[in-house]
Amino acid sequence: MNITLPDGSIRELEQGSTGLDLASSIGAGLAKAALAVTVNGIQKDLNDPINEDSKVSIITIDSDDGLEIMRHTLTAQVLARAVKNLFPGTKLAIGPTITDGFYYDFEFKKAISPEDLDSIEKEMKKIISSNSLITKKLNTKEEAIEIFKLEGEPYKESIINDSEQEDGFQLYYQDDFKFVDLCRGPHIPSLKHIGAFKLLKIAGAYWKGDSNNKMLTRIYGTAWKNEKDLSAYLDRIEEAEKRDHRKLGKEMNLFHFQEEAPGMVFWHPDGWTIYRLLESYMRSNLELCGYKEIKTPQVLDRKLWEASGHWDKYRENMFITEIDEEHANEKRVNALKPMNCPCHVQIYNQGLKSYRDLPLRLAEFGSCHRYEASGTMHGLMRVRGFTQDDGHIFCTEEQIESETGLFIELLSRIYKDLGFEKFDIKLSTRPEIRVGSDEVWDKAEDALESAIKNLGLPYKLEEGGGAFYGPKLDFVLTDAIGREWQCGTFQADFNLPERLDAEYVGEDGSKHRPVMIHRAILGSFERFIGVLIENYSGKLPFWLAPVQVAVATIISDADEYANEIITKLSEVGIRCNADLRNEKISYKVREHSSTKVPVIIALGKREQENRTVSIRRMDSDKTETYELEEAIKILSEENTRPN
């Protein structure tokens, strides 16, 4: 038979030859390095026979595929076995690879602790040092179930039972046949191919990812070709931790949280400065794009939420308030608003609207509260009290497409201004819990899909991910540590206008329902500021830095000059602080550098006498010296907000 290699060359091998035979025929080095093969696009074990003319490529540790196969063997054959050796009676669930590593889910008889990871690692190294070969046996469903029954592995049984295939279940063994794991393979041919690894953490995870199921114990690990790659990876993690917005927020004194208000931000002066700068930037952009800003109440009667559908579909996320009857003679149930949309419809509904009023774009920096499950909160990224850069566009069905285009144009520009060049779009369709008929959902989904298609933008489909009132386009940014954050959103809603009775008079003189588009660009100020901090490692662009310039004296004789500079900088709108403390300049430089002040002006005898300033910029140890007036001009020119 003929085997075609990736470079197009063809080799003739006997029928039934294996990947290993092929590798050997090419070279002894390759035979040694080969981990598995890809036969006609499907990964196979190195010892699987190849029975017909095929395109074959040999996988080594140097490819992503090879790395992944090694990680897979490490978790399924080594981690799982080590755990069973040390903790007999532990039941195995599943052990896949993930980005940069792997995990395995176990049901332990007795909970283990992170300290146990060391001993598990040692046991893994012991297993690896056997240099055992990995062999595979194929079994029918019945045989496989029988084997795992004997092994006492109910999760494996359940996986096999739920599988549609009838035979060809792959069971992998090591030399001593004392350990077996079910696996769709392939595995590396021998444990000697395992590279450098480290177990990272343990955490709970539901069986099959369903919160109704039992919570298993998951062990996470990472594995690489060699020690060098491993330590590079560990450095990368450490680097990422350094830019955690919670850590930087504390160091830069931007905000804090406390027990009495979990998930709600206490903004400190510098943090609030960033917030206000971002808000005013957004405000002017929205005004330019034809939005009218409004402000609506925080606490509203349950009746409105019943009408909007929130009471039914969203109540578990709402803060409900009751008036204390002992001290007030009114009995009323209110809710803190979790969304602004019903309020916006109330404003729309004031006064009769004509088709000439559409599209009507209402914007609100809307402060919302949502009762998020306690385990989901995460710094500024996921909070219970937050402010959306919210807006609702009331328009006709025909206007959806042009509004989508205008919105994406605005969003792209704003993301770019704020330092994000790239974003992904997701189209999320009807969820299980929803209001409105299927016909209305068909219409809304079609409208969004055709708008995004006509704009020629790539998007991913996310079935069932929509809001309860309508489908949506979500705009997802990737932050500096690779996490994705859903920020912008654009949701077509045919339901709320109906439920809250919004209408307009059409050209034909009769009444029609407008479509309502819910949209946000930043999503929430809180989350977006968190993303900004991580993206910039706290080193915000000049226009967004809460303190832009620190004026630090070297000798106390320069105090007066420092105050003069502060006054002049303030006059041109630069946010600056004087640091007149009795400290050495290097101490002051260190402190202002660690709080990420972009410009430090140091004033000594020289500057004072010549009326100059020397400027030191973030991440540079050089200084630039200018005449005072020139320096102010330069800094003032730099202090320009985008747009």
Add this chain to the structure above:
RNA sequence: GCUCAUAUAGCUCAGUGGUAGAGCACUUGCUUGGUAAGUAAGAGGUCACCGGUUCAAGUCCGGUUAUGAGCUCCA
């Protein structure tokens, strides 16, 4: 919400059932200096909260709250 872990000075963290600790920060003195930590002294604590075991609890046990990692969820 679930699993596991954590909670000690403003911050970062030690602390072995028997008198509460360090570094930094803070205050005061000395020091007036040239670009990432001058120097000395002082002050600073209901060891998250509630209960239990014990002659004795920061330490052991139970509960509560918050936080962290992950899971589930995420308008």
